[in-house]
Amino acid sequence: MGASKTHIFSTTHNELAQIAKVLAHPARVAILEYISRQENCICNDLVDVIGLAQPTISQHLNEIKKIGLLKGTFEGKNLCYCINQERWEELQHSFNAFFTNINYNCC
Amino acid sequence: MGASKTHIFSTTHNELAQIAKVLAHPARVAILEYISRQENCICNDLVDVIGLAQPTISQHLNEIKKIGLLKGTFEGKNLCYCINQERWEELQHSFNAFFTNINYNCC
DNA sequence: TATTATTATCGTAATATTGCAATATAAAAT
DNA sequence: ATTTTATATTGCAATATTACGATAATAATA
DSSP: OOSOOGGGSOHHHHHHHHHHHHTSSHHHHHHHHHHHHOSSOOOTTHHHHHTSOHHHHHHHHHHHHHTTOEEEEEETTEEEEEEOHHHHHHHHHHHHHHHHHOOOOOO | OOSOOGGGSOHHHHHHHHHHHHTSSHHHHHHHHHHHHOSSOOOTTHHHHHTSOHHHHHHHHHHHHHTTOEEEEEETTEEEEEEOHHHHHHHHHHHHHHHHHOOOOOO
16 A cells, blocks of 8 residues: 555554654754754755755755744744754653663563 | 755764654554563564564564664574664664754744 | 745655565474 | 475555745735
8 A cells, every 4th residue: 555554553653653754854854953053043044054945945844843843933034943942852752761661681 | 856865964964864764653663662572582473463464564674674773583483583782772872962962042 | 016035835756665465485393 | 395384575556755846925125
């Protein structure tokens, strides 16, 4: 078929996978890092910095937004994207919990 | 086009994305968790537990193997998959570094 | 109001992923 | 040697993702 059978998996597993999917593209990793480093939060140079077309950047931003990682406000004529700190820490904890819960019983 | 332009991104960003991609499917998250919980490391019931066809499970295992997360040895007639502890901790550190390096300058 | 600058959406093509039936392979048991 | 049991590979169909040109929407500026 081709579509993921999400309904046969637990909510926890689906949620972790969904978050990982957002980080599963180098452009989105780069975008997150870049936004976090901008002091003034003016992000209209993302297109130049990343090197993808403007509609593509917009799509990637939308994927990041979907899991609640971005807050956007207006500052003059430019849209200002910032990282949602609370959500970011939430995701960090989810990942960390997953990583630390794995134990190594054999081999 | 459709293919990711990996060449325009840094090695760090590409590697993190590649790892995230493996975790970006609930079946693979579930598989990793299940394997880690099996004391005797006999994993031939993965097909029943996860609920996907045997070739599909095999493919997912292969994706996990590709990033070095699995060690496999034989025990009797059954193939025994275990988590590669060193690699696992390596990935945990990569993710943690990424998460903690992000700062929140604005908004 | 017209222009300019910036971001969003639409439409579409190329590529990747997911899933499984059929089949192959490998090792143990009969 | 043949059967059984478990995993891997192949081939293919369905769906998802990635990317961008064209265009729309939005807001500041002239």
